[in-house]
């Protein structure tokens with residue numbers, strides 16, 4: 301599934317109009333597909349309910365006039381609410397006239413929308429930019445105060461389809477029906493939080509109107525192709541050796557979480573090389589890995605552990621470095637040693653990332669694939685920008701960094717961005733319940749496990765973020781969003797792997 305900017309979808313539509321369809325035909329298909337999705341989702345509850353279809357001055361309103369006619373015909377008390385004026389563009393005007401002819405009531409915007417059961421938001425689509433100009437500022441304020449179920453058509457009005465920004469009082473939808481493809485407002489903050497459930501409807505634009513260099517949402521079916529079935533004659537050696545350099549006296553759980561997630565996602569053998577004082581704690585929670593308790597300083601790896609770590613590295617087919625490791629001169633030296641000397645891919649997370657922020661250029665000399673899994677705070681330190689700057693340019697920041705340093709990036713947060721600096725993938729699984737300590741350690745363990753099993757690091761990262769998000773979704777559904785722990789997610793990870 302592609303994710304497009306406003307200009308990219310306009311170019312697609314222009315090609316479609318050139319060769320395949322008129323604007324009016326496409327608008328009818330868009331409005332019809334949206335109405336069908338609304339009926340499919342809300343069904344009989346629409347009948348006799350009051351539905352205010354709020355229409356602006358652009359073509360998003362054209363979809364709205366089609367939707368109003370179809371919901372009216374379905375039995376809803378649907379009415380068209382003109383937010384500013386009667387339509388002037390030919391195609392919306394056509395469907396407006398048809399709606400009026402079919403008896404759909406029309407009114408100009410007033411506070412009666414506050415009592416509607418449903419608001420269908422066709423105020424703006426991909427054409428919105430900046431702050432809402434009068435009279436739309438007032439419309440947005442009123443919608444924000446309504447208790448109606450809000451359905452946005454294509455984009456929540458007031459969001460910018462290209463950069464994901466949102467104006468004051470931008471519409472907050474319960475359900476967004478995206479037309480043809482996702483747009484960036486569906487996956488970038490802050491507007492991704494305004495979409496509610498998202499459904500993408502196909503309106504029949506032929507494939508050859510699209511290029512193939514767009515950002516892509518990672519879908520579950522795509523991931524299934526990336527994970528090969530287990531070999532019938534496999535043994536613990538052939539399913540990969542993952543070395544985890546994670547945990548410290550103060551953060552032993554990171555090692556437990558990382559290793560257990562790796563095991564639950566299929567790796568043959570895991571070795572946890574851990575500072576000595578953390579060993580009794582991790583081993584009391586997890587017994588399946590091999591342990592190597594090593595020299596420590598202040599509860600973190602000591603530089604003196606480098607020989608032991610070096611030996612363990614010869615054994616590994618992938619390495620996860622950094623979860624709960626702590627930052628000290630010694631852990632910085634160990635991180636640099638691992639990066640410079642590893643012959644296998646390295647997944648660098650958390651304190652592994654923090655350990656290289658002052659010596660970032662070492663990434664340019666690393667000979668093996670490196671996956672960095674920063675959260676926005678870690679990314680902000682890596683690029684010396686504020687968290688706000690990172691979050692308002694997630695795709696560009698991640699892509700530029702990956703390209704400059706020749707690494708793979710999974711920039712975490714809602715809709716994790718995965719990139720190799722050339723192509724961009726965005727994750728659609730997961731939920732806010734996962735915003736808690738330990739979920740990052742889990743993600744690193746899953747990615748490390750897949751890489752150790754021989755999946756190429758880019759595919760392993762894509763698969764890891766999707767499956768990690770799904771385990772969060774499953775745990776939240778079974779328990780609650782506020783009430784889950786990382787171990788509730790790990791408990792579901794094993795069963796979830798049956799789908800892959």
Ligand SMILES: NC(=O)C1=CN([C@@H]2O[C@H](COP(=O)(O)OP(=O)(O)OC[C@H]3O[C@@H](n4cnc5c(N)ncnc54)[C@H](OP(=O)(O)O)[C@@H]3O)[C@@H](O)[C@H]2O)[C@@H](O)CC1
Nearest residue numbers: 323327330358359360424425426427428429431432433454
């Ligand atoms: N192409 C097709 O045939 C198809 C299109 N489809 C549908 O069309 C939608 C795109 O339509 P669209 O391009 O007309 O944009 P839309 O958002 O409806 O309105 C733009 C108007 O809003 C105005 N405006 C902008 N910002 C503003 C602000 N801050 N405050 C106030 N006004 C502001 C802007 O004025 P401007 O500022 O740019 O001069 C302009 O007048 C798309 O999302 C999909 O739903 C589908 O049916 C498939 C077929």
Ligand SMILES: [K+]
Nearest residue numbers: 421424453455
């Ligand atoms: K809209």
